Amino acid sequence: MCSRYFLDADGNVIAYTFNVTENTAVRRRYNIAPTQEAPVVRVGAGGARELAMLRWGLVPSWAKELGVGTKMINARSEGVEAKPAFRAAVRSRRCLVPATGFYEWKGLPGRKQPYAITIARPLFAFAGLWETWAPQGARPVETFTILTTDANPAIASVHDRMPVILPREAEEAWLTGDAKDALALLAPYAGDTKLRPVGPAVGSSKNETPECLDDAPGWSDQPSLF
Numbered sequence: 001m002c003s004r005y006f007l008d009a010d011g012n013v014i015a016y017t018f019n020v021t022e023n024t025a026v027r028r029r030y031n032i033a034p035t036q037e038a039p040v041v042r043v044g045a046g047g048a049r050e051l052a053m054l055r056w057g058l059v060p061s062w063a064k065e066l067g068v069g070t071k072m073i074n075a076r077s078e079g080v081e082a083k084p085a086f087r088a089a090v091r092s093r094r095c096l097v098p099a100t101g102f103y104e105w106k107g108l109p110g111r112k113q114p115y116a117i118t119i120a121r122p123l124f125a126f127a128g129l130w131e132t133w134a135p136q137g138a139r140p141v142e143t144f145t146i147l148t149t150d151a152n153p154a155i156a157s158v159h160d161r162m163p164v165i166l167p168r169e170a171e172e173a174w175l176t177g178d179a180k181d182a183l184a185l186l187a188p189y190a191g192d193t194k195l196r197p198v199g200p201a202v203g204s205s206k207n208e209t210p211e212c213l214d215d216a217p218g219w220s221d222q223p224s225l226f
Contacts, residue, residue, distance in 0.1 A: 002163040005102035030212040033205035041096040058145035059133040077186035089129035096125035106158040127164040154193040165189040
């Protein structure tokens with residue numbers, strides 16, 4: 001699964017990279033956690049791409065409480081089109097989730113070691129879905145989830161799942177293509193993937209500074225996962 005990721009890019013860079021005409025103020029983030037707001041790129045009402053801030057953890061329109069979203073930060077791509085919580089979004093509410101990398105934890109004797117995972121592109125997009133939750137008498141809340149798939153060989157050394165990283169040429173098809181064609185894009189990332197052990201700061205969602213990406217003490221003595 002993907003429960004933390006980072007975005008070392010501001011709104012201007014994100015807007016330029018993903019062809020968004022107007023952008024909202026987005027700051028660099030080094031430890032984005034569930035229930036926090038984060039930027040997504042989606043197709044707006046006028047048909048153009050827009051950059052919007054949504055809460056991480058999809059809440060279906062029919063949900064009774066916002067807390068449901070904590071269980072839906074990720075959606076397994078296998079069969080997602082048939083799952084009640086996601087099937088409507090698969091048809092008409094797909095989005096790009098900008099990122100520069102994500103974190104995963106590997107179980108070691110007596111502890112868990114966090115790894116920062118990146119690819120050759122400095123800014124890329126996870127495949128995402130979004131929804132609007134509008135309970136009676138309350139302000140609507142827009143939420144999103146990140147699609148996951150089987151881990152590629154590099155990430156499999158740490159975890160058996162990974163977020164779906166879209167190739168640049170597939171982003172438009174994910175946003176606007178037929179649902180059947182879009183679902184065919186949900187595959188493990190085939191490009192170069194790098195993993196680097198980082199320190200314990202990322203373990204707390206209160207830490208959002210660049211120090212979350214600091215090398216783990218003595219990481220050069222650990223077996224290479226590159």
